[in-house]
Amino acid sequence: MLEPGDERAGRWLREAGPVELIRRLTARDGSAEELPGMTATRLGGYRLRAAAAEPERDLAAVAAVGGRFLCPGDHEWPGQLDDLGDARPIGLWVRGGPDLRLWALRSVAVVGARACTPYGAHMAASLGAGLAERGWVVVSGAAFGVDGAAHRGALAAGGATMAVLACGVDVAYPRGHTELIGRMAEQGLVMGELPPAAHPTRSRFILRNRVIAALTRGTVVVEAEYRSGSLVTARSAQRLGRFTMGVPGPATSSLSAGVHELLRGEAVLVTDAAEIAELVGDIGDLAPARRGPVLPRDLLDAVTARVLDALPYHGITDVRDVARAAGTPADETLGRLYELHSLGFVERQGDRWRLTSGPTCNADARRGGT
Template sequence: MNEEHIARAALARLAEPGDTAMGAALRVHGPHEVLRVLQSDGPLPPEFRRRDPAGYRVRLGGPSAADDLATVARLGGRFVIPGDRHWPTQLDDLGDARPIGLWERGPVPVRHAALRSVAVVGSRAGTDYGTYVTDELARGLAGARWSVVSGGAYGIDGAAHRGSLAGGGTTVAVLACGVDVVYPRGHDRLLARIGETGTLVSELPPGCSPSRVRFVERNRVIAALSRGTVVVEAALRSGALITARRARDLGRSVIGIPGPVTAPQSAGVHQLLREEDTYLVTSAAEVIEHVGLIGEDLAPRPSGPTRIWDQLPPEATRVWEAVPPNRSVDAETIARDAGAAAQTVAACLADLEAGGLVTRETTSTEQGEQRTWRRTTVN
């Protein structure tokens, strides 16, 4: 751990996530100089504009960078910063809103997990439909070796993490609190499992509690880490829609899964789907088609069941439809009902019989043998 790690760890205590003034100052002056100025009584650099320095300096008496780094190390975690080999460079797309650093906990570095990753987000009050669809989607992504990124919350987030784990995949929970803080409390076992097999990640130092603003800013990290964001269920006012629009601003794919048109839990998704550059999907394969390699990760085209008569030419179809299923008729009757010449009907009936679509019956009469035809029952 070098001096830049220590300086950035200290600054992560002083600034809130998404602080673009801090980001601009770091870009121009570097972490050592910014920290030195904040620890002094002098004015802040011009990049902070009208920010009151007291808002940063009031936190100077909190836990030290050394304490935070030691805490995350005891948890088996790490603190990664821009320029590290484990830094996920897609976060650089956030510009001055890029995290000061990331606190990680888990065996899989977030850079590795995010190389092939999809964000799956949605309502905290997910319906049975929404949680089922999310579980199936996450399992499918895991089976195709795509990581699932979400926020660790109740509802759709939790279903996304569980589905990925059940499918043997890697899942990343981006938290709005420290990686040593269990929130929500009801997900203590889920978050523990993610920390054992995947990655818990936060830009907030250990011990930090969640807040509404931190949840909102957390969404930009979810969007930036992933190649695309899938929204399963979201009301008209939903944090999931914020994540989707952050993803669109970053040039990532924005994807929605429709729900019942009468369900308020899907109203936000449906509104999103009406916007430009939003894709409607129904399966993991269709998600991968949008976030994967062009021309290679194509989803199979869905189609209904194929029937043997689907392949018939138009003339044979007319003849086949003129053959009743519940009684036998002669060729003249079939020709009249089909509006086809006798020679055409004879040729079509021969082909239909060979294909098992009609059955020929022969009866003896005073005038000789009479041939009639009946449609064959085909499943």
């Protein structure tokens, strides 16, 4: 009978308790008017919804699809949802066998544009698979585009994924994801705040995003325009003190504009699952060091490299000229030249030296790839 995210009703629920709140909203003794912020108009709306509520029917409907209803205080309730304060869900309808509380402890949200580009779909699937392989639960909203790609990536890797819906857990929305949502209900978890048979609305999608943000350790945004529900999720995560990450894209793409705006703020740039795990994981979950290829020139010590640099690009030269250019004694220069000769960098012509013409000592190798 309460809409998701209704903070006023959440305060009443916290202060009066569920039994007393229902009694006041349905009684005709005037006690409902004593609730802070209550008006006659609001009371009329609450009473209409209360009259239509049939909890026994809803519990039977969720049980028929193998689901259950969780409320705060249950063993399976994720405690991090309490960070939402009075906007906390009054309960969650859940389908799937795993324990929601345990799965939520090691979960990451991957969200983004519905009308994503092939690049966005590829990155979402790659992140979903990579996180799943590392033992993280991938959370999203089961929508077209980035959401669906992230779920599919996790499932393809044989990992864990769960969807937070803006409708009843027995309603496949969007219809094109009926099979995907069914797979998640069998292999993972599907959940939502709304009772069975409830259909989504625009406001419910927006309010659903706060649950995704609160439930997970961090939120990754893959492609989003300036006006995007994914940015709502990311900003909710920031307010809750969760990690917020973004995947960069082309600066000319409007679908990357929202992500780049996040990255100009407090969000962290990530490009793969290892970088996400390093940020949200435990000590020791480090991403591999990133560097370019090691060239033969990189393996030389400083003096030998200086001698190599002293040889001209074209033509031949003698030891004295090389020593003068390198700033090393002639005897040491000669020894270094023989070392470079054995490594294939230079060749000798009588008493003079030149760079080899083969690939071992091309310009890139000599200059360190610059």
